[in-house]
Amino acid sequence: MVRVIMLSPPGAGKGTHSRWLTLQTGAAHISSGDLLRAEVARGSDLGREVAAYTDRGDLVPDELIFRILAPAVVAAARDTGGYVLDGFPRTMPQALRAAQFGADLALTSNAVIYLTAPEEELVSRLLDRAGRDGRADDTLSVVKHRLAVFAKETAPLVEYYRGRGILLELSTDRPELEVQADLLDWLEARGLIPAVGVSPERAGPAPGLSC
Numbered sequence: 055m056v057r058v059i060m061l062s063p064p065g066a067g068k069g070t071h072s073r074w075l076t077l078q079t080g081a082a083h084i085s086s087g088d089l090l091r092a093e094v095a096r097g098s099d100l101g102r103e104v105a106a107y108t109d110r111g112d113l114v115p116d117e118l119i120f121r122i123l124a125p126a127v128v129a130a131a132r133d134t135g136g137y138v139l140d141g142f143p144r145t146m147p148q149a150l151r152a153a154q155f156g157a158d159l160a161l162t163s164n165a166v167i168y169l170t171a172p173e174e175e176l177v178s179r180l181l182d183r184a185g186r187d188g189r190a191d192d193t194l195s196v197v198k199h200r201l202a203v204f205a206k207e208t209a210p211l212v213e214y215y216r217g218r219g220i221l222l223e224l225s226t227d228r229p230e231l232e233v234q235a236d237l238l239d240w241l242e243a244r245g246l247i248p249a250v251g252v253s254p255e256r257a258g259p260a261p262g263l264s265c
């Protein structure tokens with residue numbers, strides 16, 4: 055079963071390709087951003103604490119992230135044995151703790167997909183999405199801050215996972231079907247999904263359009 059980490063700057067297609075990959079593989083989709091937004095929508099004390107960070111585009115402290123995410127990962131382990139982690143880990147301390155957690159549960163990640171696109175394309179996609187989804191953090195100044203946070207806190211994970219030999223870097227500045235075909239080919243070549251080849255039926259439009 056695939057146990058994938060989706061690593062990408064905001065706007066590169068992490069959410070879209072994560073949802074598509076879970077449909078292809080049957081692994082559980084765990085989106086840190088969705089879980090955080092659900093907590094905010096619940097209006098709990100924890101949600102108010104979370105919103106203070108997410109509205110500014112700052113990272114939520116690791117302790118809160120683990121408190122919210124750990125139950126979802128444990129449930130994924132129980133239900134499917136696989137996962138697509140969308141938006142986590144996002145800092146080196148999170149990556150190291152996730153590796154320990156994975157080893158303890160025999161659920162170590164076996165692939166990291168690093169999605170890229172030029173910065174002006176990322177900004178334009180996010181501002182476009184703002185018009186549709188109305189996310190509080192999709193304003194120009196917060197988008198620019200989120201990109202800077204990615205460069206400082208999350209980009210170092212790319213070399214960490216490349217060094218572990220499990221990283222695939224994919225440009226999403228091209229048609230979605232090409233990205234999906236490359237992704238499936240790579241997962242097949244590594245024996246992470248059955249080698250049945252990419253057919254037009256397997257590739258297909260991703261559900262939703264958000265990043």
Ligand code: ADP
Nearest residue numbers: 064065086087107108111112113114141142144
């Ligand atoms: P994007 O990748 O477009 O920024 P996400 O939905 O993944 O969108 O994340 C939205 C916000 O949620 C982030 O800007 C951050 O505030 C918070 N967040 C999500 N995942 C994490 C994480 N692993 N660690 C800390 N904060 C997180």
